[in-house]
Amino acid sequence: MERLLLRNVDKENSHTIEVYIKGGGYQALKKALKEMSPEDIIEEVKESGLRGRGGAGFPTGLKWEFAAADVKEPKFFVCNADEGEPCTFKDRVIIEKDPHALIEGMLIGAYATGCRYGYIYLRGEYPIGRKILERAIAEAYEKGFLGENILGTEFSFDLYVHSGAGAYICGEETALIDSLEGRRGEPRIKPPFPVNAGYLWQPTVVNNVETLANIPLIIERGGKWYSQIGSPDCPGPKLYAVSGKVKRPGVYELPMGTPLREIIYEHAGGIVGDRKLKAVFPGGASSCVLTPEEIDVPMDFPSLAKAGTMLGSGAVMVLDETDCIVKAALRLIEFFRHESCGKCVPCREGTDWLVRIVRRIEEGQGTEDDLDVILSVSETMENSFCGLGMAAHNPVASTVKKFREEFLKHIKLGRCPFRSGQ
Amino acid sequence: MTLEEFREKVRELKNSGKYPVARSYILPALWIAEKNFPAITHEVMKVVAEELGVKPVEVEEVAEFYAMFHTKPKGKYVIRVCTNLSCMLCGGEGILAKFSDLLGISPGETTEDGLFTLEVSECMGLCDGAPAVTVNEERFLKVTSEKVPEILRKFGWKG
Ligand SMILES: NC(=O)C1=CN([C@@H]2O[C@H](COP(=O)(O)OP(=O)(O)OC[C@H]3O[C@@H](n4cnc5c(N)ncnc54)[C@H](O)[C@@H]3O)[C@@H](O)[C@H]2O)C=CC1
Ligand SMILES: Cc1cc2nc3c(=O)[nH]c(=O)nc-3n(C[C@H](O)[C@H](O)[C@H](O)COP(=O)(O)O)c2cc1C
Ligand code: SF4
Ligand code: FES
Numbered sequence: 001m002e003r004l005l006l007r008n009v010d011k012e013n014s015h016t017i018e019v020y021i022k023g024g025g026y027q028a029l030k031k032a033l034k035e036m037s038p039e040d041i042i043e044e045v046k047e048s049g050l051r052g053r054g055g056a057g058f059p060t061g062l063k064w065e066f067a068a069a070d071v072k073e074p075k076f077f078v079c080n081a082d083e084g085e086p087c088t089f090k091d092r093v094i095i096e097k098d099p100h101a102l103i104e105g106m107l108i109g110a111y112a113t114g115c116r117y118g119y120i121y122l123r124g125e126y127p128i129g130r131k132i133l134e135r136a137i138a139e140a141y142e143k144g145f146l147g148e149n150i151l152g153t154e155f156s157f158d159l160y161v162h163s164g165a166g167a168y169i170c171g172e173e174t175a176l177i178d179s180l181e182g183r184r185g186e187p188r189i190k191p192p193f194p195v196n197a198g199y200l201w202q203p204t205v206v207n208n209v210e211t212l213a214n215i216p217l218i219i220e221r222g223g224k225w226y227s228q229i230g231s232p233d234c235p236g237p238k239l240y241a242v243s244g245k246v247k248r249p250g251v252y253e254l255p256m257g258t259p260l261r262e263i264i265y266e267h268a269g270g271i272v273g274d275r276k277l278k279a280v281f282p283g284g285a286s287s288c289v290l291t292p293e294e295i296d297v298p299m300d301f302p303s304l305a306k307a308g309t310m311l312g313s314g315a316v317m318v319l320d321e322t323d324c325i326v327k328a329a330l331r332l333i334e335f336f337r338h339e340s341c342g343k344c345v346p347c348r349e350g351t352d353w354l355v356r357i358v359r360r361i362e363e364g365q366g367t368e369d370d371l372d373v374i375l376s377v378s379e380t381m382e383n384s385f386c387g388l389g390m391a392a393h394n395p396v397a398s399t400v401k402k403f404r405e406e407f408l409k410h411i412k413l414g415r416c417p418f419r420s421g422q
Numbered sequence: 423m424t425l426e427e428f429r430e431k432v433r434e435l436k437n438s439g440k441y442p443v444a445r446s447y448i449l450p451a452l453w454i455a456e457k458n459f460p461a462i463t464h465e466v467m468k469v470v471a472e473e474l475g476v477k478p479v480e481v482e483e484v485a486e487f488y489a490m491f492h493t494k495p496k497g498k499y500v501i502r503v504c505t506n507l508s509c510m511l512c513g514g515e516g517i518l519a520k521f522s523d524l525l526g527i528s529p530g531e532t533t534e535d536g537l538f539t540l541e542v543s544e545c546m547g548l549c550d551g552a553p554a555v556t557v558n559e560e561r562f563l564k565v566t567s568e569k570v571p572e573i574l575r576k577f578g579w580k581g
Contacts, residue, residue, distance in 0.1 A: 074442075084545075085545075086507055086508075086545040086549075087506070087549045088545075089550060091547075092547045117442075123547070125543075125547060126547065128561075162450070163449065163450070163453055164449075165452070165453070165489070165490040165491050166488050166489030166490035166544075167487065168544070181443070182443075182448035183445075183480075184483055184484060241550070243508035243549035243550055244507065244508045244511050244512075245512075249549065249552070250550045251550070281507075317508060319511065323511055327510075328507060328511075331510050335506060335545075338544065339544070
């Protein structure tokens with residue numbers, strides 16, 4: 001497939017505005033501002049079928065339509081560059097190698113929705129990305145793509161980087177907004193959605209980095225063209241971040257709906273040492289595990305949901321036959337316990353219980369009853385306040401269900417039969 | 423940086439017009455403090471609160487919440503070793519143990535000479551280079567135990 005999202009990343013100095021413009025950059029912005037009305041843009045994005053790449057897959061055109069319809073002023077446009085989901089590093093590639101694609105996408109989105117100010121909420125763990133983005137923003141101001149009366153039109157837009165400081169929950173859009181307001185990140189109740197009541201309770205569009213990087217392409221070549229790439233019911237190119245026990249870990253751009261098997265064995269080069277595949281988390285730490293028998297699934301939102309898991313951030317985490325599934329589940333639930341904001345009981349207590357029980361099993365002190373307790377705690381956590389708690393139990397509950405034998409082996413042996421990380 | 427110089431920086435920040443409300447400057451102000459002081463102390467928080475016109479406790483809440491802000495003194499170099507899943511599968515725990523061994527400190531501690539603080543990190547988005555380590559803002563990828571002393575020497579370790 002022609003590289004679309006990654007079309008620039010291998011060029012020398014791809015992060016500079018000169019290189020970006022030379023490759024046709026900011027033409028989409030010109031077209032949008034000079035030839036299209038905000039309504040035209042929203043129609044084009046709706047026609048493209050683009051769905052949010054932050055993980056939930058909400059239709060981007062629809063989100064923009066809601067935001068455009070709200071008349072409160074001012075409105076804000078926020079790029080979610082928190083990329084906190086373990087083993088997700090796709091947005092990093094755009095931020096560091098093609099920051100202007102992101103800025104151009106934001107500009108078009110802001111014009112379409114009537115937003116006057118923008119923030120890129122960047123995770124604190126990306127200091128290099130921060131420097132690159134700040135430089136790119138300065139370049140865009142210099143060329144007149146940011147600021148007052150952009151390209152001689154009525155449209156004005158100011159853009160800033162806001163650095164997070166190490167909190168996974170701040171990737172959840174309402175917690176992100178709290179953090180932008182200078183608070184601890186704690187999720188707010190939805191609805192109202194940010195498009196109506198976001199930053200300072202004003203209309204705020206929140207979109208993921210990869211979502212926005214698609215926008216210039218859609219404006220340049222048309223929504224209809226875009227809608228014919230990949231899966232018909234959720235089209236487009238997709239960035240898959242593959243890591244763990246594969247020969248070539250990295251970010252791969254493939255049509256949405258590429259089978260998981262192809263991603264692991266063809267693009268990522270197969271399993272390290274040609275060992276046997278044991279398990280895959282197809283969509284980050286919050287997704288349910290898949291077994292080697294289940295990897296023919298197309299990697300898109302509806303297909304993975306049908307397979308009982310989710311596409312999420314598109315982070316493919318691969319375990320081989322020498323890795324202990326209990327230990328993997330333990331490490332992931334430890335992460336969620338650490339990151340739970342503590343606001344609601346099912347998540348705060350649930351993650352703590354799961355860590356204690358899974359650790360007990362990994363250390364050989366577990367009992368068979370523990371497995372039932374895990375599943376019942378997991379059920380309770382479905383009632384958590386936000387997406388963190390609702391998904392945190394997935395890696396544990398799904399491994400208990402699909403790798404029950406391995407949990408039982410720990411219990412019977414009274415120790416871990418594996419040693420991971422060899 | 424002295425507290426007065428810091429106060430000046432926060433004033434400059436506030437005059438940048440980046441946000442419509444003063445409160446939003448709390449995180450950027452704390453980032454300046456994090457980079458220029460060994461710890462974000464109560465004195466530092468007080469300066470932020472005074473300049474931004476918010477209560478000291480509102481600043482403290484924020485400083486305590488975020489993992490990358492140090493309210494206890496940290497070393498000149500903060501070593502972060504990722505042990506999240508992909509790094510763990512590729513040997514991250516062994517790398518952490520090696521650092522801990524060579525420096526003679528446990529994760530969360532600082533060496534006596536104030537040079538290094540060792541921290542266990544959650545995923546830093548460098549999983550294609552697992553196991554990953556950062557020292558302040560510098561990245562080290564596909565780290566092996568053998569490379570650990572080399573990394574430390576680069577930052578003035580005499581061991
Ligand atoms: N990229 C990453 O690092 C991470 C991604 N995630 C993903 O996040 C997902 C959950 O995200 P949430 O924001 O909680 O999902 P959500 O379904 O509540 O919202 C998705 C988006 O659609 C918007 N939306 C939904 N219904 C709307 C309506 N009726 N009107 C206007 N806007 C509406 C929301 O504002 C949001 O921007 C999970 O599926 C997970 O995969 C989770 C952790 C980290
Ligand atoms: C706990 C949690 C963490 C999240 N972290 C991120 C993140 O790091 N990056 C991101 O883009 N979306 C993240 N999301 C999803 C956002 O809430 C939101 O759906 C997304 O930014 C919307 O953008 P999109 O429609 O372009 O996907 C997270 C959601 C939850 C529940
Ligand atoms: S589910 Fe977890 S992270 Fe979300 S509000 Fe509840 S405690 Fe906080
Ligand atoms: S798991 Fe270590 S950097 Fe992502």
